[in-house]
Amino acid sequence: MITSTVNRDRLASLPRTQLERLAYIDFRLYFLGELRRADLIERFGTGPAGATRDIATYREIAKDNLALDPAAKHYTPKDGFEPVFKHDPLRVLTALSQGFGQGLDSDPLSLIRCEFPAALSLPKLDVLAPITRAIHGQKAVRLTYHSTTSGESQKDLVPLSLVDSGVRWHVRAYDRDKAAFHDCVLTRMKNVSILDGPIPPEQTPENDHQWNRVIELELVPHPNFERPEIALMDYDMPDGVLRVRARAANVGYMLRRWSVDCSPDHSLKGKEYTLWLRDPLVLYGASNAVVAPGYKPPVAVNASRVG
Known part of the structure; x- marks a missing residue:
């Protein structure tokens, strides 16, 4: 400090x-x-x-x-x-x-002229509050959830952590109905109530293997980027490599947020792709690698090379 x-x-x-x-x-x-x-x-x-x-x-x-x-x-x-x-x-x-929070009822006040993107998706406070209390108190919750695949249902979740994907906020949680750890979007929740009782060991963060697996990413200037020296300045990579660590449960969100080309042959086009993931194989087994730009599982890559 x-x-x-x-x-x-x-x-x-x-x-x-x-x-x-x-x-x-x-x-x-x-x-x-x-x-x-x-x-x-x-x-x-x-x-x-x-x-x-x-x-x-x-x-x-x-x-x-x-x-x-x-x-x-x-x-x-x-x-x-x-x-x-x-x-x-x-x-x-x-x-x-x-600003620094100039009052209980005041809107945030910038200290200088600033412009930043507005958040298009924010959770309701009557949903966020019981979720954060449950995380802090290590409790489960019961709620109504609206899924894009299965529609409306009642769920019992054990919330473990909040995650900002860059587009929306979600909760990493253990889903008791599916007996698995999942990402649940906060804006799709309603009628949240906290449940009493201890959390079984298999539902705690220590057993979320995707959450606990940390992936070492090596990001380099995109081979198709015309001014690689600019990328070196933008991302402070004096040796030509930006090394970042991310949880397997979130790595796809992060790479999408950073607009990193994760294709094995750096084939994505567009000026937004100034970085390339040098070894896409590090994403193998990550639960949400599929949302990383251009990522192809190794099986798909090998199949594309046959014939």
């Missing part, structure tokens, strides 16, 4: 709540280029005196990081600014695009 240039002894003496406020100071200086006492007051509900103390503490830790602009009455980063804290890029982008 903290960079090596920071006085660790001083920071170690501070409570976590103050560290969070100092990290916010660091964030605003680094990514927005300005900081006011009012920013701390609005974000954390502290008084003016408390905000002043936090800024003074930050200055004590990183005295060369900020300067007061008397005309604008706010602090700005100095030319030699070095962040005190490590900022995760995904968290930074989330904060910049959706």
